[in-house]
Amino acid sequence: SAVISQKPSRDICQRGTSLTIQCQVDSQVTMMFWYRQQPGQSLTLIATANQGSEATYESGFVIDKFPISRPNLTFSTLTVSNMSPEDSSIYLCSCLGEWDEQFFGPGTRLTVL
Amino acid sequence: KNEVEQSPQNLTAQEGEFITINCSYSVGISALHWLQQHPGGGIVSLFMLSSGKKKHGRLIATINIQEKHSSLHITASHPRDSAVYICAVKGMDSNYQLIWGAGTKLIIKP
Numbered sequence: 001s002a003v004i005s006q007k008p009s010r011d012i013c014q015r016g017t018s019l020t021i022q023c024q025v026d027s028q029v030t031m032m033f034w035y036r037q038q039p040g041q042s043l044t045l046i047a048t049a050n051q052g053s054e055a056t057y058e059s060g061f062v063i064d065k066f067p068i069s070r071p072n073l074t075f076s077t078l079t080v081s082n083m084s085p086e087d088s089s090i091y092l093c094s095c096l097g098e099w100d101e102q103f104f105g106p107g108t109r110l111t112v113l
Numbered sequence: 114k115n116e117v118e119q120s121p122q123n124l125t126a127q128e129g130e131f132i133t134i135n136c137s138y139s140v141g142i143s144a145l146h147w148l149q150q151h152p153g154g155g156i157v158s159l160f161m162l163s164s165g166k167k168k169h170g171r172l173i174a175t176i177n178i179q180e181k182h183s184s185l186h187i188t189a190s191h192p193r194d195s196a197v198y199i200c201a202v203k204g205m206d207s208n209y210q211l212i213w214g215a216g217t218k219l220i221i222k223p
Contacts, residue, residue, distance in 0.1 A: 009153075031209060037154070042199075042213040058210075090154040096209065099161075102146060106155035 002027050002097050004105035012111045013083055020079045021108045023093030028073035031096040034066070037107075038089045046091075049076040083112045116140050119200050119214040127222055132187040134217045136200030139181065143203050146211065147174050147185050150197040159185070159198075190221045 003026040013019050023032065032049040047055040047068055055068035070076045080087050093105040117138045126132055136145070147159040160167050160174040162183065167174050171190075176183040187194055200214040 033209065042215055043156075043201075043211075045210060048209065092154070092156060100144065100203075101161050102158055102211070104148070104156035104158065106153065109154050 001101070002029060002095055002103040004093055004095060004103055006091075006093055006105040006108050008108060009106060010109040010111075012113060014113055015084055017083055018079055018081045019083065019110060020077050021091055021093070023076045023078070023105055025074045025095050025103075029095040029097070030073070032070060032076045033094040034068060034076070034078045035092040035094060035104075036089045037092065043092065046078070049078075080110065083110075085112045088112045115215070116212050117200055117202055117214040119198075119217050121217060122215065123218045123220075125220045125222065126190055128191055130190050130221075132190050132194070132219065132221075134185045134198050134200075134219070136183045136185070136214055137181060138183075138200075138202050138212070140202065140212065141205040142178075142181075143205055145176055145183050146199075146201045146203075147183070148199045148201065150199060150216070152196075156199070187219075192221045192223050195220050 005024045007022045034046040035043045036046050037043045045058050046061045047057040049055050049068050049070040051070045065081055067079045088111050090107045090109050092107045095103050120135045145162045149157045149159055162176045171188045173186040197216040197218050199216045201211040
């Protein structure tokens with residue numbers, strides 16, 4: 001199994017600012033993902049974080065708004081840029097285990113005022 | 114119609130009761146996940162199934178591929194089981210993308 005930690009666990013931010021969320025996995029993994037869960041909604045995949053290359057974004061998400069870094073096989077960051085209240089969500093980091101099990105971090109609860 | 118449907122949406126039960134949460138899907142799948150989300154937001158993967166039945170402690174998950182249906186059972190339920198239980202499937206044509214159910218909010222009263 002993989003254990004994922006995220007920082008910060010929660011934050012309250014002002015409109016127009018940016019927040020970087022860190023995701024650390026306790027083992028090397030090939031696939032890492034970033035999800036968003038808006039209030040009362042299911043999870044939505046933002047992007048796949050690729051090590052050594054640009055992230056692969058899903059429809060509706062762009063790099064300028066959600067830049068992602070993946071410097072190695074255990075770490076990734078997601079930045080939520082130029083935030084607005086609509087960005088208030090839980091952001092979750094995830095990875096695939098050796099047998100395609102999906103592991104999730106504890107989430108970062110973001111509130112934008 | 115959603116590709117993954119869960120029932121019930123909400124479930125309140127007394128401690129000790131046997132709980133069943135259902136998941137039906139309309140696409141061909143390579144795997145089905147059951148996950149648990151606590152109020153703080155973190156998600157725990159409970160099971161990944163492609164056939165048959167799996168058991169872990171008081172939790173049992175079953176899947177019927179022909180009927181495109183899975184169930185999650187909790188025996189001897191306890192207030193700490195209160196959470197949202199989510200079913201998600203990986204489609205046959207998908208590398209990693211999961212199709213998510215809306216979740217079932219379970220409350221177990223002492």
